[in-house]
Amino acid sequence: MADFEGRWSDFESRGVKLLAASVDSLEDADKTANDLSLSFPLAYGLEAEEFSEATGAFWEEGQKIIHATKFILNPKGEVASAVYSNEPANRYKADDCIRLIDFLKRAKQGKAWEVPL
Template identity: 30%
Template sequence: MAHSAITAGSPFPSILVKGLDGTDVDLRNISDDADWKMVVVYRGKHCPLCTKYLNLLETYKERITANGVEIVAVSADSKAQLETHLADLEISFPIYYGLSIEQMQALGLYISNPRSEKETDHVFAEPGLFVINEKGQVQVLNISNGPLARPEIDVLAGGLEFIKAPENDYPIRGTYS
């Protein structure tokens, strides 16, 4: 399978997923409380490293949101899987479910089959992280083919503070073609 990643500086696509209350949510929409948005794609309930990463992200939430960056998380899990997973999560940011294969492909995510029925019952996205700026463009992105390679949250939080500081006039990186 050919892999085509979303590019830095491109518009973040419309990705409709489900909230726990059953409402459709478009991941590209930024709330009125922020001017940027961080979308964290995680593998699902079956992944203990994802649970650990999301819980660690919560410890940085105040610092990140104080910088005007909204945080959300999403996976391909079902509503029932997400509801079960909530018992292991200590997060206060929104978390969504129902990411489809087509949406995973639109984001350029790596997609895996479960190793067995004990792992999960569906294909799932490997980790991805997208930071969307006030213009709806992908400012920062990280796509991994496994749960072991993810951005360090403390470095990411500090980097976003630097990027967003007007005096730094920091452009979107990685756009050379």
């Protein structure tokens, strides 16, 4: 989340809203949001098993956690891209999301492969 907070203004300038969600309690979510000085909302109390069933996210029964899952939604609220990861190496970083959002916007204009220098 800190990575996304660090690039929050880049998302905002593109008209993109960020939302984080967690299985954590209100107290733990508040601590995380305060520790990271988040500028975007952090939802809490997510029902992990239900979320996993609805989205395909990795649910770990023993630890009662959902592994990192990131979605990019289009303006209609449909999933444009998703990454599911059970390890630190294969996750969307803020830069990845910004590049993908820019690509999707260019694609909508028929200019997907025009890469700005």
